[in-house]
Amino acid sequence: MAGNLNEAEAAVEQGKNDPYRDAHPTWNMQLNIAEAELALSQGNYEQAIAIADHWLPRLRQHNLRAYTPAMFQPKSQAQLVLGQVEAARESLLEARDIATATGSRATLWPILAALSALEPDPTAAQQLHRQAQEIVESIVVTLAPPTYGLPSSTCPRYERWFRRNVAKPQLKIGHGFGGSHGLTRIIQYLISENPYNPCHPCSLIYADGANLPYQHRKASDLSYLPMTLRPIPPWQAWPNAQHTSVDSQSTPFPRTPRWRPIGAQVSPTLTNALFAFIKTTLGVLLVEAYQALGGDLCAVAAH
């Protein structure tokens, strides 16, 4: 995921050398999937297909549906690179059927998106695209309550998907109340009320030049912001908030927010990874927000 193929290769190799690997192949299946994905990332397309072809018959035979679509994904991508378009489409169709049958929405949407790109019929392609889009929307709203108005931004992977498809109509992103004003209230709430962060991975460098871990920020630190800074839980802040549609040319966020994170700091690795990975105005900030939400949910689960 981080793009460090050497480290990934070493990790996969170490896993493959586990002497008891063959004793519990079910619970090791993710290693095989990782091996296929690594081969794909390294440009070893035939090897990626071979690994998938080795395991897919066993997965089908034993009805291990949890792993089958994931095994098809590196295979289909390798097939595409090799120009085997029809074979790739067949792989994706089988993966789609299994993911649909199991209700694996997280697995299904990338498959639908890939199929839409291969679909020659524009209407069918658009329908597949819309299905994928609806799934993404339904997933991201679970990460940020709808009242946040920030479903597309709570996690970068899904955000990239949204941004790539921002030209599509009917994209619901809560633009109507998700501007800098709303964002500030959200972050202020997260800072003051929910400072949980399991890895404290970064501090935010604010536009005013201050650089403090957000755990150490207080409401008064944000006093330069042109709004009320009283801690307000989002469900109180926007009791009547609803998603709004935006037109095809709109951007999910204000192009010139009144304040914004301009950097992330914990280590060069993190900074580089995040900036390479999240090249959006508010991406860094929203990773923080997401992690803080995770802490809150953890507390809920304790009950």
Next chain:
Amino acid sequence: MIWGMLYAAVLDVEQAKPTLYEAGKLWRDLDNLPMLTDNLSMTAMAHVAAGDYDQAIALSNEAFHLCESSNNLWGQSYSLMMVCLAYWEFGRPDKALTTANESVRLGEMAGFMAAQVLAGGHRAAMYGHLGAIESGLVMARQALTVAETHFPTSAAILWAD
């Protein structure tokens, strides 16, 4: 029940499921709560592998609440260890992370290393998928440390995550 666990481990989850259900019925008839909860969690894991996520969640919930009623932290952690994947697949990353976090937390309290490794590994992968790669790597290294310390020859599962 051991047969069921073995079937599940060697890919044959379709054979594992009836075996585990049969064992579960016996534990229920014997009113052996610790073994019943263990069985329910194991059956839930088999259902996760088979992609039967609804059943997995239902069994996991039953196991969790039974364990909770007897203050069995180990069992609570075990019941959540794999079902986080079901939530993830259902498109509920919020519940998936909550469940994985809780499994790790309870596993640490109970000294249950497998949950710290497996749920910790799943949690790390989820963070990575969501774009928080550095956080995911930190969590993966934490889980790996536990794995290498306590299961030095069986770290393969974690490497995959």
